[in-house]
Amino acid sequence: MNANAATEASMKTFQTPTDYLDAYEVPQNVREFLFRSHELFINGQWKPAADGATAAVIEPSTRQQISTIASATVEDLDEAVNAARQAFESSTWTSQTPLARERQLQRLADLIEEHAEELAILESLDVGKPLAEAEMDIAGTVDTFRYFSGWASKISGRSSEPAGLDGNYVTYTRKEPVGVIGVIVPWNFPLQTLAWKLGAALAVGCTTVVKPPELTSLTTLRFAELVKEAGLPDGVVNILTGKGSTVGAALAAHPGIDKVTFTGSTKTGESVGHAALENVTRMTLELGGKSAVLVFEDCDIDAAVEEVAFGIFFNAGQICDAGSRLYVQESIYDEFMAKLVDNAKAWKLGPGLDAESTIGPLVSESQYRTVTSYIEAGVAEGAKLLCGGPVDEGTSNYVAPVIFGDCTNSMKIVQEEIFGPVLVAQRFSTQEEALALANDSEYGLAATIYSQSLNRVHQLSKDLKAGSIYVNAQSSIDPAMPFGGYKKSGFGRDLGAEQLDYVTETKTVWITLP
Incomplete structure (x- = not known):
């Protein structure tokens, strides 16, 4: 691991x-x-x-x-x-x-x-x-x-x-x-x-x-x-x-x-x-959040890979609206995941003040233990660990970007907020299936759609149960736009x-x- x-x-x-x-x-x-x-x-x-x-x-x-x-x-x-x-x-x-x-x-x-x-x-x-x-x-x-x-x-x-x-x-x-x-x-x-x-x-x-x-x-x-x-x-x-x-x-x-x-x-x-x-x-x-990311076959794959990685590995994944649940259309799943794993491996761990660092340590030893316990749970549940994991186990707070493939919505790592650089991924076939998977969560802080179809984007933006919907980008924040969640992601x-x-x-x- x-x-x-x-x-x-x-x-x-x-x-x-x-x-x-x-x-x-x-x-x-x-x-x-x-x-x-x-x-x-x-x-x-x-x-x-x-x-x-x-x-x-x-x-x-x-x-x-x-x-x-x-x-x-x-x-x-x-x-x-x-x-x-x-x-x-x-x-x-x-x-x-x-x-x-x-x-x-x-x-x-x-x-x-x-x-x-x-x-x-x-x-x-x-x-x-x-x-x-x-x-x-x-x-x-x-x-x-x-x-x-x-x-x-x-x-x-x-x-x-x-x-x-x-x-x-x-x-x-x-x-x-x-x-x-x-x-x-x-x-x-x-x-x-x-x-x-x-x-x-x-x-x-x-x-x-x-x-x-x-x-x-x-x-x-x-x-x-x-x-x-x-x-x-x-x-x-x-x-x-x-x-x-x-x-x-x-x-x-x-x-x-x-x-x-x-x-x-x-x-x-x-x-x-x-x-x-x-x-x-x-x-x-x-x-809390467990935000869904829906990647459709008509998206710009390379651009989506960059944004998806940013959305989960920025701030070492310690973000309430991190795009931590990834759903990729079956026809592009293998290509997309291969590129995403390559991207994840390119993030450089190191101290925050090191100009070469792109991902720092987790905030505390306690948070490190929490995140690594979820990684262990994912492996035990049968998810496929594609990359990443704890570095210098037991002596530092560093966790290299983690991607799990072949997940299911019933898994603990898919349903619970991990609050670390851990992405869980699975396939979908149709827009209807993607919507059902995305809404199958007790959280509703944010969701992201990658597609070139305006019709699809507008329909899903209406149907997704989340307070913020991002399209072809991750976690856009501006003081002029309200931020908050549905369901157990809070109110106000x-x-x-x-x-x-x-x-x-x-x-x-x-x-x-x-």
Whole structure:
């Protein structure tokens, strides 16, 4: 089950994180940030956890500590929620003119862009992803804040004539910020997903308490410093690092929270949802995925191979809408799979800061064990392992791109989210069969179609049960377009104008004229 020897030989290993930083000439300002002991950001101030607890930050390629963060308590959470509530009710943020909020969010976006190199290096070190991918994440973060900054001055209600009532009325609606929002961010795209959650919320005047991912908090902490520099009022953004089992669960259940927005696994999302329901707290849940990819015989095979590989191996497959279930029309299956395996073998594993790396390690030893257990399950179920597998078993977090062929929908590796660079493939004969196979999943985050037939594309786009449909490309994301899922992939939407409805309340006003 090992990856090929050539891949193993190309790996660079380091005895210590300092060796890694030295090898890639990490700038001094990044080193200084790493070597601090990071505290909680509450009401515009930095402070240790109430009990002084800390947690280690582990660099994925070396499995060694590179930094230290505070581990917040429920007492810290109460303080952060109170700070956010005070900032909201005192109107230091909410009552600012929309143009004033717009300018401050634009200033925040400018600061993120000014520090893009530093943030990308931190993201690469923290998550393990190649630097080029981290740079894309930071660019997406800037775009998201800029997009939503523009909405701050354009949110409005509407006026309407009553449809059935007699009388002399003036009626209109107001859009008002929902209040204090609890934000729980995933570890795979920590800063970019934070922007997804905060952009709309801050634009409309909400205040926030953020729980960054326990594994990858560094860019969120650097972001807090930029929030302060941008001039946002104290208490508008509060950041509590630490354990999800302690702070994340308590945040979702906190009576001082008006809305919870969560991105993460379906299992954890179910727990967050149950906790929020105890107080009838509004929520947006963006959860797991097992996205289907349908490849038809009329597609551009070479282009589709490139896109399919990107869709599952980018970020080491640690993407909620990764195209992880592949269905290829029988007439081109053998040709397509042969080219896809060649493509998979060409991805180069290595540390994120190595310019030659195209796929980094998995984020943690725990995630490595999870992914390798699924690979073992696939082999045991009778799927054909065409390439890939763990590298340096037991001593690193690297998994070379894995492709299984001859799968069936009944297999565990086809039905469950693996969250790693593992693609499961099978054949289909007709469009109807492909549709049935694709919809045979408890998830519905995304699906992809490769075909030159507009008729087929439009029909399948209607019939596929997924929140995003990609055609002849994988995982297209833009802040102007909403993102979210069907079925157990959650509910509510991030991004786009649609997200504004999830961070505002609609108030109806009736005025009876004499």
